[in-house]
Amino acid sequence: MTSVPERAEAVRLPIRGDGDLTAVRHQVRALARELGFGLVQQTKIVTAASELARNTLLHGGGGEVEVVRLEGPSGPGLRVSFTDSGPGIPDVERALQDGFSTANGLGMGLGGAKRLVQEFGIEQAPGGGARVTIASWAVSRPAGFGA
Amino acid sequence: MTDGPPDSGLSSPDALSAFLRRRSEQIAQRWADLPLFQAVFTVTRDEAVEASHAVVASLADVAAGGRLDDLEAAGFLPVRRQLIAMSGSRSRSGLSLAQVDREFGALRDAVLDMLPLDQAGQDERGGDDLRLPLATLFGTLRVVVVETMLQENQEVVLRQRQQLLEMTTPVIKLWDRLVAVPLIGMLDSARSQVVMENLLEAIVEHNATVAILDITGVPTVDSLVAQHLMKTVASARLMGAECVISGIRPAIAQTIVQLGLDLGHVTTRATLADALEWAMDQRGRRDRDPRPLG
Numbered sequence: 001m002t003s004v005p006e007r008a009e010a011v012r013l014p015i016r017g018d019g020d021l022t023a024v025r026h027q028v029r030a031l032a033r034e035l036g037f038g039l040v041q042q043t044k045i046v047t048a049a050s051e052l053a054r055n056t057l058l059h060g061g062g063g064e065v066e067v068v069r070l071e072g073p074s075g076p077g078l079r080v081s082f083t084d085s086g087p088g089i090p091d092v093e094r095a096l097q098d099g100f101s102t103a104n105g106l107g108m109g110l111g112g113a114k115r116l117v118q119e120f121g122i123e124q125a126p127g128g129g130a131r132v133t134i135a136s137w138a139v140s141r142p143a144g145f146g147a
Numbered sequence: 148m149t150d151g152p153p154d155s156g157l158s159s160p161d162a163l164s165a166f167l168r169r170r171s172e173q174i175a176q177r178w179a180d181l182p183l184f185q186a187v188f189t190v191t192r193d194e195a196v197e198a199s200h201a202v203v204a205s206l207a208d209v210a211a212g213g214r215l216d217d218l219e220a221a222g223f224l225p226v227r228r229q230l231i232a233m234s235g236s237r238s239r240s241g242l243s244l245a246q247v248d249r250e251f252g253a254l255r256d257a258v259l260d261m262l263p264l265d266q267a268g269q270d271e272r273g274g275d276d277l278r279l280p281l282a283t284l285f286g287t288l289r290v291v292v293v294e295t296m297l298q299e300n301q302e303v304v305l306r307q308r309q310q311l312l313e314m315t316t317p318v319i320k321l322w323d324r325l326v327a328v329p330l331i332g333m334l335d336s337a338r339s340q341v342v343m344e345n346l347l348e349a350i351v352e353h354n355a356t357v358a359i360l361d362i363t364g365v366p367t368v369d370s371l372v373a374q375h376l377m378k379t380v381a382s383a384r385l386m387g388a389e390c391v392i393s394g395i396r397p398a399i400a401q402t403i404v405q406l407g408l409d410l411g412h413v414t415t416r417a418t419l420a421d422a423l424e425w426a427m428d429q430r431g432r433r434d435r436d437p438r439p440l441g
Binding site: 018021022025029039040042043044046047050051054098105108109111112113115116 | 335366368369370371374397399407
């Protein structure tokens, strides 16, 4: 039996309302703590997840988050993917700019989340919406990794 | 077409009702030994039998009403409280919704088993024509039970949400004209609205000139939380109170900076003690120079 280790730990949660954001933060924090993330790193990835989960809700009209435990060469890591079925992100460059907001927010969510994690990616979800994926590692890697 | 009993009389709901009433005692005796009743009514067996009787009587009433699939049937009303108590007791002892549902399903099987016994001695009505109405009636009972459980849960959640809103946003008067809000938990939009209202009211009530917002108990400060904090600070300022945000932990500070949030124009302190010192300082300054020129 060949099992892919990172799949075995995948947790999927729905993002349908404000209450679900709390569940997402709890899930990410619990796993980060379990994997041995330091307090600062825990706070960073939880905050990034919070921003992105809210984006999924506000811009994507709700969706799903998948939290996966990773096994890297230098230690364990955490990957969080947000998938929605909204209109997608038409102009990624612009969306990443600080201060750009279409929802009357501060416009720091997407760009801020990117700065808080070590790996960041945006792609078109199969259903036409957006999929934003972030990852961090328990042991910090050199700056610029995965940028 | 059908040459069923032309006027021997009873439609199947009525027949079912009659059967339940006729066999009420036996059914109750059987149910009292099922896990559902046994586990809920632990004091005496008579208690379980009595409760079973109530449910049988209620089902007979529903059947007599003619609509076996009517979730709103008046017949269910008398046992509604009892059903809530029973399902509640079972779920408190750790059973899932599905498991409780299955236990209620077992009630039907106990009655189905009695059907042949009853009909053998009874009448000329064709074999098993009560089985279907019986199944329908117990199906309805199960849905009623599940619905009641969900409703109960919903009410508990709503109550707790309300309690949480009120509990976690007190405004404390620390000193003459000095108020503090110890924020605990996540500041979502609904909560921050409550916080702001409470704070602004307290500022008026205590004639406060300084307000401390302590976020030691806020686990995550993301851009929305920061936005709420800044709006609160701005509104307090409009009412003549200067705000200081305290309880900024090292991890939060680093996160705020990387997130790109600019709290530059908001006074912040690491601890509540520091904020208190700043606040007393502010008050002293105001007292010395109550009407600054310009």
